[in-house]
Amino acid sequence: MEEYTQVFKTLSDPTRLRILRLLLDAGKELCVCELVDSLEEPQYNVSKHVTAMRSAGLLKSRKEGRWVYYSPQSADGEFLKLLSRAVAAIPERHVKHDRAELRKRLKLREGGKCLTGVRKEHLLGKVSS
Amino acid sequence: MEEYTQVFKTLSDPTRLRILRLLLDAGKELCVCELVDSLEEPQYNVSKHVTAMRSAGLLKSRKEGRWVYYSPQSADGEFLKLLSRAVAAIPERHVKHDRAELRKRLKLREGGKCLTGVRKEHLLGKVSS
DNA sequence: ATGATATATGCGTCTATGCGCAACTACGCA
DNA sequence: TGCGTAGTTGCGCATAGACGCATATATCAT
Numbered sequence: 001m002e003e004y005t006q007v008f009k010t011l012s013d014p015t016r017l018r019i020l021r022l023l024l025d026a027g028k029e030l031c032v033c034e035l036v037d038s039l040e041e042p043q044y045n046v047s048k049h050v051t052a053m054r055s056a057g058l059l060k061s062r063k064e065g066r067w068v069y070y071s072p073q074s075a076d077g078e079f080l081k082l083l084s085r086a087v088a089a090i091p092e093r094h095v096k097h098d099r100a101e102l103r104k105r106l107k108l109r110e111g112g113k114c115l116t117g118v119r120k121e122h123l124l125g126k127v128s129s
Numbered sequence: 130m131e132e133y134t135q136v137f138k139t140l141s142d143p144t145r146l147r148i149l150r151l152l153l154d155a156g157k158e159l160c161v162c163e164l165v166d167s168l169e170e171p172q173y174n175v176s177k178h179v180t181a182m183r184s185a186g187l188l189k190s191r192k193e194g195r196w197v198y199y200s201p202q203s204a205d206g207e208f209l210k211l212l213s214r215a216v217a218a219i220p221e222r223h224v225k226h227d228r229a230e231l232r233k234r235l236k237l238r239e240g241g242k243c244l245t246g247v248r249k250e251h252l253l254g255k256v257s258s
Numbered sequence: 259a260t261g262a263t264a265t266a267t268g269c270g271t272c273t274a275t276g277c278g279c280a281a282c283t284a285c286g287c288a
Numbered sequence: 289t290g291c292g293t294a295g296t297t298g299c300g301c302a303t304a305g306a307c308g309c310a311t312a313t314a315t316c317a318t
Binding site: 138142144171173174177181192194195196 | 275276277278280284285
């Protein structure tokens with residue numbers, strides 16, 4: 001049973017729910033810095049969340065140069081499929097802002113690829129002195 | 130968003146998942162003592178869990194004499210409907226034992242009603258001295 | 259090689275929550 | 289009105305997890 005509670009636990013966090021929803025809506029893989037600018041959450045935070053979600057089997061990642069692209073792990077079982085649909089069914093208004101920010105951020109892509117890091121500097125971890 | 134994470138959080142526990150699944154499968158309302166004997170979890174524990182699930186909008190309760198019957202709250206939104214279906218999609222083998230215990234326990238009903246309390250005594254809270 | 263940049267991670271702290279225990283309320287019956 | 293029974297709840301402990309900060313790793317450019 002723990003394998004199922006684990007998935008629920010993983011989604012028991014607003015940021016993670018927003019990440020999954022954003023990826024489901026985007027229909028394409030997104031890199032960490034794009035998620036950071038869209039969600040307006042600190043880089044280290046987003047990184048931790050996507051790592052946890054990948055461990056739980058909800059996301060997959062692909063590394064390309066310095067960037068790591070995340071996308072929903074195509075659900076194999078009925079259980080995960082239905083959970084994905086549930087997240088996709090969260091009403092629009094809860095995700096509107098994130099989507100708008102993502103749209104803006106995606107304009108920085110060139111040739112379909114991310115070529116820059118986090119633009120909203122206040123979301124970066126503190127630089128070592 | 131917290132209203133959605135709350136539901137996931139509520140289901141992030143094996144006992145709760147088993148309770149919901151048992152109620153979904155049973156197709157009828159069950160009282161606390163029947164859940165206790167089916168799940169083989171302490172009475173105070175089951176009581177706390179169903180209370181939490183009711184607060185989260187997942188269950189509803191009906192009091193009849195000394196007994197309190199719980200059943201799944203018929204989901205109004207698409208989100209909750211899909212979550213219920215996900216829980217119902219957890220493979221059989223994870224719920225087999227609970228269901229067998231429930232079948233046994235339901236034989237104690239008369240006229241469709243529960244007429245006794247917890248039968249597995251080791252699952253009761255300690256009696257005050 | 260050196261530095262810059264994208265992402266990940268270890269640590270301490272704070273909060274949330276499940277559990278066991280014990281007491282409590284609510285209801286019914288004699 | 290007193291007792292037994294079904295269920296709830298408050299308290300304390302222990303654990304788990306999210307966050308902020310700092311730093312580490314990995315890759316690329318010069």
